[in-house]
Amino acid sequence: MTATLTPVDVRPAPSGPAPRSSRLWTVGGTLAILGALLLGFVAEVGPLGDLRQERDRRVGYADLRASLAEATAPIGPSTEPGTPVALLKIPQLGVKEVIREGSSAEVLASGPGHRRDTVLPGQAGNSIVMGRRAGYGGPFRHLDTLQPGESIKVVTGQGEHTYRVMGVRRAGDPKPPAIQAGQGRLTLMTATGSPYRPDGVLQVDAELISPLQPGAVPAFRFGHVPDDELPLEGQDSAWLPLVLWAQALLLAAALLVWARTRVPRAHVWLVGFPVLVALGLTAGDKAALLLPNLL
Template identity: 60%
Template sequence: MNARTLERAPSAPRAGRAPSQRPAGPALRATGAALSILAALLLGFVANLGPLGDLRHGRDQQVAHAALREQLANATAPVGPRTLEGEQLALGAPVGLLEIRTLGLREVIAEGTTSEVLTSAPGHRRDTVLPGQPGVSLVMGRQAAYGGPFAHLDELRAGDEITVTTGQGKHTYKVSGVRRAGDPQPPVLAAGAGRLTLITGAGRPFLPGGLLRVDADLVSAAQPAAAPLYSAGTLPGDEKPMAGMESAWLSLVLWGQLLLLAGAALAWVRARSGRREAWVIGVPVLGALGFVVADRAAELLPNLL
């Protein structure tokens, strides 16, 4: 073999060197981006309704406890649907401390019963009086998600004690019964009497098949009441039992678009820089956006979930 033949012969591949890979086509990149977005959404949704939601609920309760404790100490805690300045109470404002020793339950009650409010605390329904006042006071709470503060209401029995501390003092209730759909209604209240009704989902966790109610009669002295700003007919629909927040659609669409853009950017980075760089950048970004989108989507689900 002469020198010219050697020059034309193809060189053998070096040992240990992998052959070059062809870049992924547009279809493969789009598929990768779609799978990344789907994974981020599923992870965020499960974490949001599960462990991260529980942590969020615990943190929000700590903040609410501190705020309510300060208001009680300064005699500025709400005693009606308006603040001392005459303004309507904001959704999520702390209005009382609910304690059920039988269940080991100690939760701050917030104003309003939207899905967003109930992620942080049991909520006082705004078409009823505050706890401790004459009339029926309704408090709604989640059965399983975001800490599931009302998960064990079905374990209460007649005679169990419930206390609620508000700006008007500490109020004591005695449980009269637990009822589900089809059970008889409690008797009509006498003039000046008070009742607390706790409401949550009934059935399997995350798959409620109806409502569970716990009725408790006020056994301490009833305090003066201001008329609620809403009636059963004027209460916003997203504050009723098993309702979702229709207003969450707009923010869901906007955050969803941002998640789509992040997924497309991840596919571009992977094509230009490689898989490792794409995952280092993309995992925290997609994870955070997936959690936010899942949080907005959870607001569309029943508020007692």
């Protein structure tokens, strides 16, 4: 008996749209990128930002205490931004924060910052200290509850200085009397409005009631600090690193999609997910610096 062979159909597969599973995986990769960015952003202005600020506060306190003990704490304008320069204490609010030089979004992510176009606390003239209301621990969240007559203390390389609160003011409120020669004043600044949605600047004015200390000319003429150190300004220099980290996140997601077709899915997520989260947190940190510095 002779076997009959049946011809095999070898026609090429018809061209058309990508398989459904491939399209779904591409959509999933895109959502993974967006999810990583959103997760990083929310975490940085929320719980992780709070942890970061607490860590920076402890490190800054140790550095400041060492410089005070060695009599090397800065008392002039030649300090680099981010350097601890003073310790702010408001007992009635439970505030004990390290003041760093500068008031950009990056500096204020670590705690209150001293505006570089004003004198240091304890010296003649007006010293301005800015701090966040909600993000990164929100050290100035209860600043609006201060009452006239209450005290604020600031420790610098020139000793401890005591201020008496004059009042709290918002946009449109009367300004306090002009500072006279031989007087010192402290102005604390933060944001008004609902948390994470600032709509103005809140200021607390306090007069120096302890002995005046000799001072130096500020690093900048008043009002001429870089724009990103003014109230409610973001840090434009964060755009470049944000773009670079976002590109790294895009590349990691593309490699994740490529690896999906070659190794088991469980292995892809086991390796790829932590990488996406790490890149998302880093990119989110840079994106948060674009927001108003008093947020």
